[in-house]
Each structure stands twice: as C-alpha cells, then as structure tokens.
Amino acid sequence: MTPTSSRTTDLLAAVAGVSATALGAGLGELAAAVVAPSASPFAVIGGGMIDIAPAWAKDLAISWFGTADKAALLVGIAVLLLAVAAAAGVLERRRPPWGRVVLAALGGVGAIVSMTRADAGILSPVPSLVAGVAAAVGGALLIARLPRPLPTDAPARSDTEGPSRRSVLVLSGLAVVGGALAAVGSAAMRGGAQATSAIRAALRLPTPAVTATVPAAAELGIPGLSPVITPAADFYRIDTALVVPQIDPSEWSLRIHGLVEEEVVLRWDDIVALPQRETVATLVCVSNAVGGSLIGTARWLGVPIRDLLARARPTPDADMVLSHSIDGFTASTPLEALTDEREALLAIGMNGEPLPIEHGFPVRMVVPGLYGYVSATKWVTELEVTQYARAEGYWTSRGWSARGPVKLASRIDVPRAGARVDAGPVTIAGVAWQTHVGVSGVEVQIDDGPWQPAMLASAISSDTWVQWSLPWDATSGPHTIRCRATSTTGDTQTPAHAAP
Structure with missing residues (x-):
C-alpha cells in the first residue's frame, strides 16, 4: 500500500466509517x-x-414542520x-x-432502546444488533485496508500519489449497497x-x-372555505408513531382494567357485534396555532x-381513564368525559369507511371537547381505569395540563x-369552534373599525365547528381582518395570543 498524507487518510477513514455504517443500517432495516x-x-x-425530548422541543418541531415533523x-x-460514523472512522x-467500539455501541444502544418500547418482543433487539455489528466489523476491515499515512517528517508528495482508485470504489460501493439494502427492507415493510x-x-x-345528520345549511359552499366534513386524506395527523402500527383486526383486543369491579376483554368481533352509533365530531390538536390547520371534522x-x-x-374512587396505544402512547382522560352524555366513541369508522391506518386502524378513541393529547388515542389496546393521583399520560408526564378542555377559537379561511x-x-x-360547548356567534373587525356580526351556518352539533361568513365591500389598499367567536355560554374569544 502506498503511503499518503495524514489528512487524506483521515478523509478516507471518515468515508469508510460512513460507508460501513450505511451498510450496517441497510442490513438492520432488512433484518427489521x-x-x-x-x-x-x-x-x-x-x-x-x-x-426523551423535552416538551419545548416537541412544540418547536411541530411549529416548524407541522405534520412533516417525523420526516424531519x-x-x-x-x-x-453520518457525522458520528465519520468521526468513528477517523477514531x-x-x-x-475505539472507532469500531463506537459503531458497535450505536447498535447496542438501539437494541437496549428497542426493549423499552411498548410493543417490544423477544426479537426486537436483533435489527439494531445486526446494524451495530455489521458497521463495526465493516469499518474495521475497510480502515485496515486504507493507505498508510506519511510520517510527519516525510517530504511532500505529488497529487498523483493519493488514495488508490480501488479504495474509493470499494467505499462508494459499500455505501450504495447499504442504501440498496435499506431500500429492500423498506420495500418489505411496505409490503406488510x-x-x-x-x-x-x-x-x-x-x-x-x-x-x-348533517344539515344542508351547515355547508355554505364558499370557495376556499374549509368543508364542514374534512376528507380523511386531508385530516391532520399528529402522533408519536414513527412507524405506523400495522394491526390485523383479528389479532386486536381491548382490555379494560384497573379500578373496576370486573375486568373486561373485547375483541374485534365483539366490538362490531355491538350497536354502532355514528356521530360528527371535530378534533383539534393542542399544538394548533391561531389560524392553524391542525383541526378537522369527520x-x-x-x-x-x-x-x-x-x-x-x-x-367510586376512579376519576381518570389512562388509554394505551399499541405503540406505547398513553392519554389521561377524565372519567366523566367518557361517561357523560357526549358521544365519546371507541371508533372503527371515519367518513363511511374503516379508519385509515394512519388514523388508528382498526380502533381509536374520539372524545369531543378535549384536545387530542388527553383523549384521541389511536391504535388503542387498553383502557386503564385509575386516578389522576396515581398515573399520568404521555404528555401530562411532560408538564402539560392534565385535562385539556378545548378552548374557544375561530379562524379566517x-x-x-x-x-x-x-x-x-x-x-x-x-370556521369557529369550542367543541362540546358550541358557538353562538362570530364577529369580524376590518382594520380598526367596529366589530360586525357574521352569518353563522347551521351547526351540526355543539361537538363540531361551524362555518361563518360576512360580505365586505373592499377598498383599495392593505387591510387587517380579525375575527372572534362567542360561545353558547356567553364567553368571548380572548384577544390575547398565546403559544400552543
């Protein structure tokens, strides 16, 4: 092997670390x-x-990337x-x-974390272990074949005496192979x-x-105005699942336990055999900013x-239901919100079809009047009847409000x-909403003029948003338009802005 400069050898080592890690990652995805x-x-x-991310980091991710937060x-x-892999190659x-130790440790960390997931099985550590071992072994073999660095007192060399063409081709080829294996694994998972x-x-x-029943007068039919019923394809999605759970209804079950007189286990056939109710309800994410789109009605x-x-x-001592998703998410819902007159459903259908997979198929919770983080558990498998003093949900354990009632709000479309x-x-x-309370009116202010009452469409129920409109004779120049809603209890939407 021809000696080469230390800087060039470091660069090759970094590329070797990246290539070996790409190969390991590809094998890990394939094993998964x-x-x-x-x-x-x-x-x-x-x-x-x-x-482990703090609540502020999650809020920042949602505010920056919205529903693309997982891809980001x-x-x-x-x-x-890739940065760690490059550093490990140089090390x-x-x-x-120590470089191969770092690469192997990455796989070990992944294996340990995999066993902490709610849906962990005996084989869960295998993909991460495969990735770590492959990266460590591949990195060691590649770096052992790199050109030796020149001694520090060696004379300068010409550019023609650099790394061998074969070394570069091998490193590039392994990275491509790793990407191909990852693509094969991804395709196999898409098959599932x-x-x-x-x-x-x-x-x-x-x-x-x-x-x-949706009254015909609930839809104003104004171009650009959000339809009163949101198509499933346009319904917002916010959850913690990086990989959408794939559940066969025949293998699904729901366990109701905790502070109960009798534990109940229900399967898919049990649920569909019960009398079904159809309701129209608006769901809204607590991260929805003023005028935001993290809201929909179905x-x-x-x-x-x-x-x-x-x-x-x-x-009698129970006051909360902790719902569990198959992916480990939990939500703490007030017991009274699940037992009062509102149509809190264990839902199997959305807009006349089975739930979309990304929206909780086969079964999810729909609870009007509460933000989703304390009520709208997707892929639900357990209802644990408990107390607020005993348990916390995923987000409430991170400092969020325990009950999460939906606030009065409105939006200009x-x-x-x-x-x-x-x-x-x-x-x-x-549109305007305060689910499970209802909206009695909307007012609009143009520039600093008086507040003018808008026309409300017919409300489907207090559990849904309502459309509104106001004719305006626009004049030339810039204008500022504001809206505010009034609830059926007489409250007026606050003018103060607050972060989600």
Missing part, C-alpha cells in the same frame, strides 16, 4: 423487515428521541448518524479499536403495510343503529365508551393571509 418491523433501528432511535426527525437522525484509524391495507379494504362496517362510527366502561363498573383581492364585493369566511 424480516423479524420485527416495529424495531427498525431508525424507528427505535427516533422513538427514543421523541420520548428521521432526516436529522440520519445526518447525526478507528488513529486509536483502534399493503397487507394491512388489503385487510382494511376488505372490511365491511356494520350499519349504525344511530346515524348522524363522521365517526363506533361504540360509546360509556357502554363499555359500564360493563367493567368503575369503582378566505381571504387568506397576505392574499390580494380586487376592490369591490368580497366574502370573508371561516
């Missing part, structure tokens, strides 16, 4: 597809980072992993065997998702015993949760912020 799809190394590390996290993990060249999609497509929802089909809890008979419109007749329109 075969033995434990939910234990994909990227998903495991990403899920662990989500769990995965990109960030990949960048950080292995200069201080062997396609199997679940096929099961979902073949399902036939039961006919509801009670159907929801037709939901399911079984009242109060009926299921009645079977278990909660004890048209004209959009920053839009240019022609002078003359213009329609101002939007």
Whole structure:
C-alpha cells in the first residue's frame, strides 16, 4: 500500500466509517423487515428521541414542520448518524479499536432502546444488533485496508500519489449497497403495510343503529372555505408513531382494567357485534396555532365508551381513564368525559369507511371537547381505569395540563393571509369552534373599525365547528381582518395570543 498524507487518510477513514455504517443500517432495516418491523433501528432511535425530548422541543418541531415533523426527525437522525460514523472512522484509524467500539455501541444502544418500547418482543433487539455489528466489523476491515499515512517528517508528495482508485470504489460501493439494502427492507415493510391495507379494504362496517345528520345549511359552499366534513386524506395527523402500527383486526383486543369491579376483554368481533352509533365530531390538536390547520371534522362510527366502561363498573374512587396505544402512547382522560352524555366513541369508522391506518386502524378513541393529547388515542389496546393521583399520560408526564378542555377559537379561511383581492364585493369566511360547548356567534373587525356580526351556518352539533361568513365591500389598499367567536355560554374569544 502506498503511503499518503495524514489528512487524506483521515478523509478516507471518515468515508469508510460512513460507508460501513450505511451498510450496517441497510442490513438492520432488512433484518427489521424480516423479524420485527416495529424495531427498525431508525424507528427505535427516533422513538427514543421523541420520548426523551423535552416538551419545548416537541412544540418547536411541530411549529416548524407541522405534520412533516417525523420526516424531519428521521432526516436529522440520519445526518447525526453520518457525522458520528465519520468521526468513528477517523477514531478507528488513529486509536483502534475505539472507532469500531463506537459503531458497535450505536447498535447496542438501539437494541437496549428497542426493549423499552411498548410493543417490544423477544426479537426486537436483533435489527439494531445486526446494524451495530455489521458497521463495526465493516469499518474495521475497510480502515485496515486504507493507505498508510506519511510520517510527519516525510517530504511532500505529488497529487498523483493519493488514495488508490480501488479504495474509493470499494467505499462508494459499500455505501450504495447499504442504501440498496435499506431500500429492500423498506420495500418489505411496505409490503406488510399493503397487507394491512388489503385487510382494511376488505372490511365491511356494520350499519349504525344511530346515524348522524348533517344539515344542508351547515355547508355554505364558499370557495376556499374549509368543508364542514374534512376528507380523511386531508385530516391532520399528529402522533408519536414513527412507524405506523400495522394491526390485523383479528389479532386486536381491548382490555379494560384497573379500578373496576370486573375486568373486561373485547375483541374485534365483539366490538362490531355491538350497536354502532355514528356521530360528527371535530378534533383539534393542542399544538394548533391561531389560524392553524391542525383541526378537522369527520363522521365517526363506533361504540360509546360509556357502554363499555359500564360493563367493567368503575369503582367510586376512579376519576381518570389512562388509554394505551399499541405503540406505547398513553392519554389521561377524565372519567366523566367518557361517561357523560357526549358521544365519546371507541371508533372503527371515519367518513363511511374503516379508519385509515394512519388514523388508528382498526380502533381509536374520539372524545369531543378535549384536545387530542388527553383523549384521541389511536391504535388503542387498553383502557386503564385509575386516578389522576396515581398515573399520568404521555404528555401530562411532560408538564402539560392534565385535562385539556378545548378552548374557544375561530379562524379566517378566505381571504387568506397576505392574499390580494380586487376592490369591490368580497366574502370573508371561516370556521369557529369550542367543541362540546358550541358557538353562538362570530364577529369580524376590518382594520380598526367596529366589530360586525357574521352569518353563522347551521351547526351540526355543539361537538363540531361551524362555518361563518360576512360580505365586505373592499377598498383599495392593505387591510387587517380579525375575527372572534362567542360561545353558547356567553364567553368571548380572548384577544390575547398565546403559544400552543
């Protein structure tokens, strides 16, 4: 092997570390597809980072990236992993065997984290261990074959005496192989998702015993105004699942336990055999900013949760239900919100079809009047009847409010912020909500003028948003438009802005 400069050798070592890690990551993803799809190394590390991240970091991610927060996290993990891999390559060249120790440790950390996940199985550590061992061994072998660095007192060499072409080709080839293996693993996992999609497509929802009615006057039909019923494809998605759980309904079950007189276990066939109710409800994320889009309204089909809890008979000292998702997420819901007259459902359908997989298929919770972080558990598998003094949900353990009632709010959909419109007749329109309370009116202020009452569409119920509109004779020049809602209890939306 021809000696070369120390700087060039370090660069080659860094590339070797990256190439070996890419190979290991690809093998790890492939192993996950075969033995434990939910234990994909990227998903495991990403899920662990989500769990340990402080609340402010999660808020920042949602505010910056919205529903693309998970993709941004995965990109960030990949960048950080490549940086560590490059540093490990240089360390292995200069201080062997510490570079390979670092690469192996990455796999070990992933294996340990995989066993802490709620859906961990006996094979969950395997993908991360495969990734770590492959990266460590591959890195050591590659770096051992690199050109030797020149002695510090050696004369300068010409550029033609650099790294061998073969070394560069090997390093590049391994990185490509790693990417290809990751793609194969990803394709295999998509195959599993396609199997679940096929099961979902073949399902036939039961006919509801009670159907929801949407008045024709609930929809104003104004271009640009959010439809009163949000299509499933446009419904916002905020959750902690980096890999969407793929659940066969025939293998799903719900356990109701805790402070109850009788533990109850229900399976899919038990749920669909019960009388179904259809309701229209608006769900909103607590991270929704003023005027934001993390809100939607849908037709939901399911079984009242109060009926299921009645079977278990909660004890008098219970005041909270901790719902568990198969992916480890938990939500702490006030017991009274699940047992009062509101249509809190264990939902199996959305807009006339089985739940979309990313929205909780086969079963999720829908609870009007509460923000999703304390109520809207997807892929739900347990209802643990307990007390606020005994248990906390995923977000409340991170300092968020324990009960999370939805606040009174409104939004302008048209004209959009920053839009240019022609002078003359213009329609101002939007939506307003305070679920499980209801909206009695909306007012609009143009510039610093008086507040003008808008026309409300017919409300579907107090559990949904309501459309509103106001005609305006627009004049030339810039204008500021504001809106505020009034609830059925007489409260007026606050003018104060607060962070989500």
